[in-house]
Amino acid sequence: MRILGIEGTAWAASAAVYRFDPDAPLDADADPFIETDAYQPESGGLHPREAAEHMGEAIPAVIEAALDAADGPIDAVAFSRGPGLGPCLRIVGTAARALAGTLDVPLVGVNHMIAHLEIGRHGSGFDSPVCLNASGANAHLLGYHDGRYRVLGETMDTGVGNALDKFTRHVGWSHPGGPKVEAAAADGEYVDLPYVVKGMDFSFSGLMSAAKDAYDEGAPVEDVCFSLQETTFAMLTEVAERALSLTGADELVLGGGVGQNDRLREMLTTMCADRDAAFYAPEPRFLRDNAGMIAVLGAKMYAAGETVAIEDSAVDPNFRPDAAAVTWRDDESVVIDPVERPERQGAEAVVTVGDDRVTKRRLPKAYRHPALDERLRRERTVAEARLTSEARRHGVPTPVVRDVDVPAATLTLDRVGDRDLGAALTPARARAVGEHLATLHDADIVHGDPTVRNVRLGDDRVFLIDFGLGYHSGHVEDHAMDCHVFEGSVRGTAVETDADAALTAFESGYAARGPEAVLSRLRDVEGRGRYQ
Numbered sequence: 001m002r003i004l005g006i007e008g009t010a011w012a013a014s015a016a017v018y019r020f021d022p023d024a025p026l027d028a029d030a031d032p033f034i035e036t037d038a039y040q041p042e043s044g045g046l047h048p049r050e051a052a053e054h055m056g057e058a059i060p061a062v063i064e065a066a067l068d069a070a071d072g073p074i075d076a077v078a079f080s081r082g083p084g085l086g087p088c089l090r091i092v093g094t095a096a097r098a099l100a101g102t103l104d105v106p107l108v109g110v111n112h113m114i115a116h117l118e119i120g121r122h123g124s125g126f127d128s129p130v131c132l133n134a135s136g137a138n139a140h141l142l143g144y145h146d147g148r149y150r151v152l153g154e155t156m157d158t159g160v161g162n163a164l165d166k167f168t169r170h171v172g173w174s175h176p177g178g179p180k181v182e183a184a185a186a187d188g189e190y191v192d193l194p195y196v197v198k199g200m201d202f203s204f205s206g207l208m209s210a211a212k213d214a215y216d217e218g219a220p221v222e223d224v225c226f227s228l229q230e231t232t233f234a235m236l237t238e239v240a241e242r243a244l245s246l247t248g249a250d251e252l253v254l255g256g257g258v259g260q261n262d263r264l265r266e267m268l269t270t271m272c273a274d275r276d277a278a279f280y281a282p283e284p285r286f287l288r289d290n291a292g293m294i295a296v297l298g299a300k301m302y303a304a305g306e307t308v309a310i311e312d313s314a315v316d317p318n319f320r321p322d323a324a325a326v327t328w329r330d331d332e333s334v335v336i337d338p339v340e341r342p343e344r345q346g347a348e349a350v351v352t353v354g355d356d357r358v359t360k361r362r363l364p365k366a367y368r369h370p371a372l373d374e375r376l377r378r379e380r381t382v383a384e385a386r387l388t389s390e391a392r393r394h395g396v397p398t399p400v401v402r403d404v405d406v407p408a409a410t411l412t413l414d415r416v417g418d419r420d421l422g423a424a425l426t427p428a429r430a431r432a433v434g435e436h437l438a439t440l441h442d443a444d445i446v447h448g449d450p451t452v453r454n455v456r457l458g459d460d461r462v463f464l465i466d467f468g469l470g471y472h473s474g475h476v477e478d479h480a481m482d483c484h485v486f487e488g489s490v491r492g493t494a495v496e497t498d499a500d501a502a503l504t505a506f507e508s509g510y511a512a513r514g515p516e517a518v519l520s521r522l523r524d525v526e527g528r529g530r531y532q
């Protein structure tokens with residue numbers, strides 16, 4: 001069989017043909033033919049109108065080249081339905097419908113972000129990886145769970161490539177900026193920049209403003225580029241490690257154009273090796289936008305009967321990866337391990353659990369620059385000690401802190417509970433988490449990482465642990481983010497009906513003690529389209 005794939009969400013006008021045997025497992029070595037015509041802006045960043053003009057001009061020829069290479073009949077036409085720039089998507093949608101009509105074959109509507117993930121799963125042969133998408137307009141972590149790709153974490157503002165591109169625009173370099181940052185970084189030295197991770201979500205806006213300011217104030221551009229890479233990629237690597245830790249997965253794949261960066265791949269390789277996880281990054285032509293990934297996912301969807309009628313095939317510029325039902329696979333990624341082990345490797349620390357006491361050591365992370373590593377381990381050890389105690393004074397059950405050794409980044413805590421919430425979620429327990437978070441927020445404390453792994457269950461009490469990402473804030477936005485982190489961790493690990501019941505209870509617990517404004521901001525946070 002032959003699937004023709006068409007990609008055109010932004011800069012890449014691309015078409016591909018993928019041949020496969022529908023009666024055999026997909027062959028990871030069978031190479032799609034790919035033809036791409038890239039849009040290169042004359043100045044500044046991507047202009048949506050110019051990008052669409054380029055798309056309109058370039059698409060017919062790349063499709064022609066793919067049809068020539070097909071060397072036989074096409075069985076289906078797959079195209080990127082979104083997310084992406086509306087004007088580009090509409091051109092590609094129209095071309096795909098016309099072609100499917102002319103060839104009289106079915107149409108397959110592909111989610112571009114899922115395609116970035118599936119091409120890695122396909123190439124690696126992994127069963128159930130967590131996927132880090134590091135692309136221009138997006139940055140997020142996906143894990144397959146309960147019939148969908150769940151968004152375990154994502155950028156709260158711009159995509160990672162766009163963030164780098166904005167910095168290079170500021171210093172007058174041409175688009176795309178990512179490769180230029182990488183080249184300049186080779187001669188740079190480290191300077192401190194803001195590092196923002198909230199649970200498995202993260203933000204680049206403060207970091208990029210600080211980088212621009214540093215440059216404007218005379219810091220050598222090589223140093224800023226070096227530090228931008230060190231900081232941005234350490235954030236992505238950290239959240240990827242958190243996602244592995246939360247879901248119990250031991251495979252990671254990378255997708256997206258920023259994945260072409262050697263330093264990012266090096267950090268992910270180191271992180272995975274240190275926790276005995278397998279890592280796979282596709283070759284560059286499958287990382288950046290390309291129709292090969294659309295054709296390969298198109299083949300899987302087609303084989304599963306996932307075609308779309310012309311009248312239902314409208315494009316969607318905000319097509320989120322968790323909006324697509326995944327009908328072409330039936331295994332499961334999330335394996336919550338309910339066994340209480342005496343030594344646990346969390347995402348950040350090694351925790352040794354004794355009869356009454358627990359020792360938590362934040363060991364150095366080899367993937368991070370030593371200066372950044374030192375700073376994070378110290379700041380988080382101090383924050384955890386302080387906020388764990390402060391929370392308890394406000395009536396939230398937390399472990400008593402027995403000892404703090406800041407230079408060794410080590411805490412000794414009372415042992416609390418006998419299970420993590422992830423292993424035994426109920427509405428009543430989720431409700432208690434809602435009450436506890438509202439109590440913290442009322443005292444201007446943000447937990448920073450309230451996932452189901454950071455809630456411990458005692459006989460009749462629900463404890464919050466792991467305040468290392470916590471800080472003081474009275475802002476509604478920060479309080480809503482805390483709730484968002486909890487809800488994301490429930491959605492990413494519990495089956496839908498259990499998650500629905502738990503989150504209803506969580507929100508009613510929150511509402512009983514906290515202001516309505518936080519829950520309504522939570523709806524805004526969830527609804528924000530992040531394609532910008």
Ligand SMILES: C[C@@H](O)[C@H](NC(=O)OP(=O)(O)OC[C@H]1O[C@@H](n2cnc3c(N)ncnc32)[C@H](O)[C@@H]1O)C(=O)O
Pocket residue numbers: 009010011083084085112134135136137138159160161162164165176177178179181182256257258259260261262287288289
């Ligand atoms: C929706 C779709 O249109 C969008 N596609 C996209 O952003 O193109 P992609 O090919 O995945 O990524 C392009 C980005 O990748 C960055 N990039 C390319 N090479 C890089 C490198 N060596 N280091 C860092 N960034 C790099 C570029 O600067 C640019 O921002 C997306 O996937 O988000």
Ligand SMILES: Nc1ncnc2c1ncn2[C@@H]1O[C@H](COP(=O)(O)OP(=O)(O)OP(=O)(O)O)[C@@H](O)[C@H]1O
Pocket residue numbers: 242245246344345346347348349350351353358360399413414415416417420453454456465466468
């Ligand atoms: N005080 C405690 N009492 C009992 N168990 C604990 C305690 N502190 C930690 N644990 C156990 O160790 C695990 C990891 O601890 P913690 O979350 O503090 O580390 P971490 O490295 O920050 O992990 P992650 O970032 O993955 O949540 C917890 O999920 C819990 O099972």
Ligand SMILES: [Fe+2]
Pocket residue numbers: 112116135136256257288289
């Ligand atoms: Fe992309």
